[in-house]
Amino acid sequence: MPKTTKQTPLYDWHLSHQAKMENFADYMMPMWYASAKSEHLSVLTGAGLFDTSHMDTLTVRGKHSFDLLQNTFTKDLNHCIGPKLTPLVQGRCAYGAFLDDQGRCIDDAIIFKMGDTDFMVVVNAGMGAVIAKHLEDLNESEHVQIINWSGKLGKVDLQGPFSVPILQEVLNDADRVLNAMPYFSFKGGWPLEPSSATVTLKNGVNIIVSRTGYTGEVGFEIFCPVQDVVSVWEMLLSAGQQYGIAACGLAARDSLRAGAVLPLSHQDIGDWPFIGHPWPFALPFDPRAETFTKSFIGDKALLKARHKMYTYAFTGFDPRKISLAGTRVHDQNKKEIGTVLTCTTDMGIGRHKGTIFSITSPDKPADFKPRGLCCGFLKVSMALSAGEKVSISDQRRAIEVEITTDIRPARTARMPLQKFLNN
């Protein structure tokens, strides 16, 4: 029996806008509309809108909800906000992962603290039921309710510098909502409970809006009841028209997130120990990065697996990439040391006299015109340093790339919202 694919509420919209559709995690999703490259560039310089209703959301509520999450999530929820690592408070969110007892990543997630005993957990497409079961299996308290809202809660992501003035236009009471809204914070009550509404759009839809995303650029994720996704989408596109907003597919999402050094679950992180990767902030390391500040499922296995496998970001020297089937990584002595996890092209960047610039770099050369650079992640059996060159290959060709700690410069995700507001 062929597996039936699922659709988001925007499926018909995508088809009527000539999207190239492909199966992603059992959903038929748009890869791009007219051009993945121009969609990618729109998010860097203007605004882009992504259908992300294929992702799943859980709520974990009740007296012992915090204890369950603290025991199963890699981030220490008592030490995670700001440089002083203060506890997660209402209105803030935290990125981490759920592991099995071997330290392998089941899925990554963002946890939103809605209230003292009320958490929202955003996971990847198709993972709602998996994570709900994982949490149920590990829960020992009667005072925890885990609900998978798959198919009931929808989401669209509005990303890019003009996402801010666009959101200002569609929000009720925009000044209040967008005031004091740092990176990884959110506003709004549970969208499926009208009486808890604190943030609404001008079409009356009750939303949660978070300053998160998956592009490395300033922007928002907007959660709403699934039956309102199409009207929210159309309202944002219409408000964004004067700002040149682009509907964006998963190809641009993939190239933007790779350039922003963000992992794709089940590709860059997955069925192997969740350690030795470019995302140490997702783990509860003590200040000396030797041990953890809390115990959690998978912690012992992680510490044992240290210094065995390493995941690194890389950047190439031109837009050429390799396909992901049968990849190999070779060091300078031509010794095979690993495989490639992600290889894509960030179309907004290029090298000029050895330095990487983005089309948004304030200090870019006057005549700078990016051709794009290959970038992604690779997993190897030996430690490498930033700047080291390795060769990555598929069955067709080998290209030289450089190990790096960062890919696309001049990203806006963490900049103060004030900088982008329309006064």
Next chain:
Amino acid sequence: MKEIHELNLPENLHYTKDHEWARKQGDLIVVGINDYAQDQLGDIVFVELPEPGEKFSEGDEFGTVESVKAVSELFLPIAGEVADINEDLADTPELVNSNPYDEGWMIKFKPDNPADFDKLLDRDAYLTMLKG
């Protein structure tokens, strides 16, 4: 994505099963990828071409065309020797998307046997193959 009836497939060109086009120019043959291929691939970000003087047999890979999502091979439809390549594609590979039959041409080659050109598909035969 374009529907088949929306594709621009000029009558005066020949086509291959690998979605290339070919046209005669004097005793040379000019080759590129057709509207169907550029539409399927999406934005072309890199085109890798051979050096003039290189010789290929029928069906050999002569280069690659790289889109945002994938790398695809380019095949020479008939045996011959590369006479010229489109150097503009190094800096502006997007010409393959915007103008696949003119500014987006890829190579010119001298066929070993000029009569082989007539073995390529005409527009109707290519469309029949595409509709499968």
